[in-house]
């Protein structure tokens with residue numbers, strides 16, 4: 669088992685001047701009459717991990733799901749304001765919401781492998797689901813190996829690619845879900861409490877993976893676990909009751925937060 673570099677425990681301040689690849693502006697969203705997000709403006713920097721923390725129900729998952737247009741799949745949901753990816757408003761008329769979802773892979777709290785499919789077919793499932801032409805067998809082999817290697821799972825499954833994904837441990841299933849997201853070549857990876865259902869060893873593997881993936885992608889991770897945010901993220905955003913309280917380099921947010929509410933939360937006085 670490799671260990672995270674010590675520096676990762678509290679990463680150096682991120683380059684705040686780096687371009688925001690993904691950004692929300694005055695984002696308001698909710699379900700029917702229930703307003704969940706009250707005007708969130710937040711940039712996610714390229715090749716960095718941004719953690720979103722905050723008490724239960726403050727809107728972290730809703731924000732994440734607005735970023736890749738999953739939120740508007742819920743009947744009765746609404747979204748106002750804007751979300752831009754590389755400067756393009758992804759809610760603009762004429763934008764293909766499925767293409768947006770493909771460019772922003774998402775991994776949920778509980779591993780969600782397709783239960784009737786093999787490990788190999790799970791990795792390829794995302795490609796087929798988006799109407800792309802079916803890759804040749806050789807191309808598929810290449811895609812599967814590359815995605816599983818990037819998800820740090822290849823060595824554990826290379827000899828049983830055609831066996832059921834349900835034969836994997838929970839942590840392996842979660843890495844398989846990450847591989848499935850990566851197979852689409854996403855620009856952004858959205859992780860919604862990806863280790864909430866995992867044991868400590870599996871959690872560490874996922875954290876190592878997130879730490880590695882930030883070299884290639886824009887990563888956003890929702891987590892309840894402040895130590896996890898401190899270990900894996902470059903920047904951390906603190907949310908409360910549907911509002912962004914502050915966003916800062918992770919080290920700054922955890923050592924010298926600008927807002928008294930952030931300090932109260934990170935010192936365990938509420939939430």
Ligand SMILES: Nc1ncnc2c1ncn2[C@@H]1O[C@H](COP(=O)(O)OP(=O)(O)OP(=O)(O)O)[C@@H](O)[C@H]1O
Pocket residue numbers: 699702704722723724725726727728729730731742892
């Ligand atoms: N499908 C839905 N329909 C109606 N309300 C919803 C729906 N999903 C979430 N909500 C409500 O939206 C609010 C924000 O939920 P959300 O899941 O975004 O918060 P969260 O900060 O991610 O919470 P947690 O940390 O507990 O996962 C909550 O009050 C929740 O009950």
